[in-house]
Amino acid sequence: MSGKTKEYITGASGCSRPTFDKFLGGKNIDKQKFIAICEALKLKWTDIAEIESSDRIQLQGKVINELVEEIRESIEDSLEKECGTMRVLDMSRPIELNDIYTQVNILEKIIGRRGFNLDELFQNCNLEKDEFDRFGLNKITQERVLGLDAVNEHDKLMILGKPGVGKTTFLKYLAIQCNRGEFAATKIPIFIPLKKYAETENSPYLSSYMIKWFEDCKITNASEKLERILTEGRGLILLDGLDEVREEDSERVIRNIESFYSRYDKNKFAVTCRIAAKEYTFTQFTEVEVADFDDEQIKTFVNSWFKIKQLTDYPKHFLEQIENNPTIKELGNNPLLLTLLCLEFEDSGNFPSDRADLYARATNTLLRKWDNKRNIYRDQVYKELTPKRKEGLLSQIAFKTFDKKEYFFKQRTIESYIGEYICNLHTAPKEQTDLDIDSQAVLKSIEAQHGLLVERARGIYSFSHLIFQEYFTARKIASISNPKELETALIDLADHVFEKRWKEVFLLTATLLEPADRLLSLMKRNIDQFLANETRLQEYLVWVRDKSNSVEADQKIAAIREFYYSLHPSLDHDRNFSLYLDLYLSLYLSCDFSQDINLKLLDLSPDLNSAIKHCLDRKLREILQQLQQQLPDRDLDREIKKQWWKNNGATWKNELRQAMIKYRNIGHEWNFNQQQIELLKQYLTANKLLMECLNSECYVSREVREEIEDSLFLPFADLNYD
Structure with missing residues (x-):
């Protein structure tokens, strides 16, 4: 027996000791057990078994290509039923796989095994508060390879x-x-869900399981035909979901896979497994990783999805909306979460306005729904670490790391946070060494089972999506039940109102709090105090107030104040606002038309005709008409126009400015320095965030809402602060 013990053979073949003794004694035993023992002994069972001579002659005489075609035809219905459709999450019906399939890209180097340090990972991210690049955190510079090409190139592939x-x-x-003969055209596909295989009664050997499938497909002489296919290397063996195998079955399944590919190594193998789920390595396999979707894959998937649903206008609107909502687009790089987004969008042609609810559903999909829908129940490191407690743990990790600007964190750091949380659970060990071991196991469990934490390089982790770190941070703050602790947390949060990276945390926290009155009031106080000691900027706010009060418009007074505040050349104008006259005049006053770029702007932007059209004051209209007549003809040569502006522009603009000041009270030369301009920008951005919170799905009392809206963009002296 080539040095193998009886215990090894019975274990490898899944047969009992009496059955093995019968085999050795030449007595009749079950055919599948006979084959399993032969394979464990690395013997060719067809050389030992007594097969009817007519069957043997017929099989040997058949050309292998004919046999491949015969088997393909026989397994077609079964294979189409098993693999031809997909139905995930809350899809009302299955859809054809070919209709929705989007080409998979492969990374030939596992992301979590890269030898990067924290500084190298941060090189892709600009974390300055005014240039916060959320997509840089997930940027992968490694070249992608088509999945089909990777399978073609490698005969034994572990796909993580x-x-x-x-x-x-x-x-x-x-x-x-x-x-269908469109890939690996000379081979027979054998698709085996490993969870189903592992839980099959009597724990069959892999080849026995395959024989049973052949027999179910009405293939005669299934054993002999399978042996012929495998011996000649005509199998495409697809073993799916090694991570879904229960712990008690894992060793046996791995041993069977090893024995099988060692015996039939001429065939092509592909095994899938979640990253971090199994530490075992198949020595002859090349390990690769499935890459996240890129923009083109997202577009392809979305177009296919809504084409199936016959919603022809939806793809365009969907793609436009995710471009305008980076946090939602961020989720789309995961096909499962992209499916969730499509399902959400399908109902109304829009994404839910309550973003916190959308992200809650996304995290719930990863924490609970994805496995539950497929009847997969995974081994838990801690029985007490329920999905709800995992949310609590992730919230604590997110809050601690985000507050410290830790988007990537070392393994020992995150394990210490996990230890701080689980040490309070009833089943947690008391010894620190044991707690450290358990913390590592919990980390690996969350990574493998839910994918909310991922290893970005060896020993360095992050949340899979920045929005999840932001969502769990907001959830941590909003879930504080102690009033004093909540007040402290809200005060601390409000201190970040001028930092762009906190924007999503503010929006989500405001939505999760009921009511959000205190948070919004604290934000408003900090914003108002920001310019309180800036005399020149307070004068600007006085002008904004007075000018806004003099205008009759349909908009709320806060919107009018924002418009005039933003008219300063250094700030962004709202070109969709109804106060056209002041906007057009300000645009002219802010441009230097002696420069090529602004000459182009002059040709594209509304000209003085637009201002004249909206001017109701007769004297101002006459002045504008006179100024318009002085302008060089647009059809003149560009250099001539530039020269005109160089010679006459200052005088022309001064006349326009004086008219604007006299008749419209705009166009004043404030002469702010660069520091003051930066303060103006920060003040405007913070106010826009506050208004975005007010206009979100947050619950806020009418009294607080009106108080905030009525006092936006007012000078500090007008406000009632103690």
């Missing part, structure tokens, strides 16, 4: 990936394409 990234879909696509 985060939850919901499309591993199973990819294997199913390979199976269907292979059986």
Whole structure:
């Protein structure tokens, strides 16, 4: 027995000791057990078994290509039923895989095994508060390879990936394409869900499981035909979901896979598994990782999805909306979460206005729904660490790391945060060494089972999506039940109102709090106090107030104040506002038309005709008409126009300015220095955030809402602060 013990053979074959003794004694035993023992002994069972001579002659005489075609035809219905459709989450009905499939890209180097340090990871991110690049945190510079090319190149491939990234879909696509002769055209696809295989009664050997499938497909002489296919290397063996195998079955399944590919190594193998789920390595396999979707893949998937639903206008609107909502687009790089977004959008042609609710559903999908929908129940490191408690743990990690600007964090750091949380659980060990071991196990469990924490380089982790770190940070703040602790947390949060990176945390916290009165009031106080000691800027706010009060318009007074505040050349104008006259005049006054770029702007922007058209004051209209007549003809040569502006522009603009000041009370030369301009920008951005919170799904009392809206962009002296 080549040095192998009886215990090894019975364990490897899944047969009992009496059955093995019968085998040694040449007595009749079950055919599948006979084959399993032969494979464990690395013997060719067809050389030992007594097969009817007519069957043997017929099988040996059949050309292998004919046999491949015969088997393909026989397994087609079963394979199409198993692999030809997909139905996930809350889809009302299955859809054809080929209709929705989007090409998978592969990373040939596992992301979590890169030898980067924290500084190198941060190189892709600009974390300055005015240039916060949320997509830089997920940027992968590694070259991508088409999944089909990777399978073609490697005969033994271990395909790793985060939850919901499309591993199973990819294997199913390979199976269907292979059986149709469009991929690996000379091979037979054998798709095996490893969870189903592992839980099959009597724990069959892999080849026995395959024989049973052949027999279910009405293939005669299934054992002999499978042996012929495998011996000649005509199998495309697709083993899906190693991570879904229960712990008690894991060792046996891994041993069976090893034995099988060692015996039939001429075949092509692909095994899928979640990253961090199994530490075991198949020595002959090349490990790769499924890449997140890029923009083109997102577009392809969305177009396919709504084409199936016959919603032809939806893809355009969907893609436009995610471009305008970076936090939502961020989720779309995961196919499972992109499916969730499509389902949400499908109902109304819009994403839910309550973003916190959308992100809660996304995290719930990863924490609970994805496995539950597929009847997968994974081993828990801590029985007490329920999904709800995992949310609490993730909230604590998010809050601690985000507050410190830690978007990437070392493994020992996050394990210490986990230890701080789980040490309060009833089943937690008392010894620190044991607690450290358990903290590491919990981290790996969350990474493998839910994908909310991912390893970005060796020993360095982050949240899978920045929006999840922001959502859990907001959730942590909003869930504080102690009034004093909540007040402290809200005061601390309000101190970040001028930092762009906190924007989503503010919006989400405001939505999660009921009511959000205190948070919004604290934000307003900090914003008002920001310019309180800036005399020149307070004078500007006085002008904004007075000018706004003199205007009759349909908009709320706060919107009018924002408009005039933003008219300063250094700030962004709202070009969709109804106060056209003042906007057009200010645009002219702010441009230097002696420069090429502004000459182009002059040709594209509304000209003085627009200002004259909206001018109701007769004297001002006459002045504007006179100024218009002085302008060089637009059809003149560009250099001539530039020279005119160089010679006459200052005088012309001064006349325009004086008219604007006299008749419209705009156009004053404030001569702010660069520091004051930066303060103006920060003040405007913070006020816009406050207004965005007010206009979100947050619950705020009418009294507080009106108080805030009525006092936006007012000078500090007008406000009632103690």
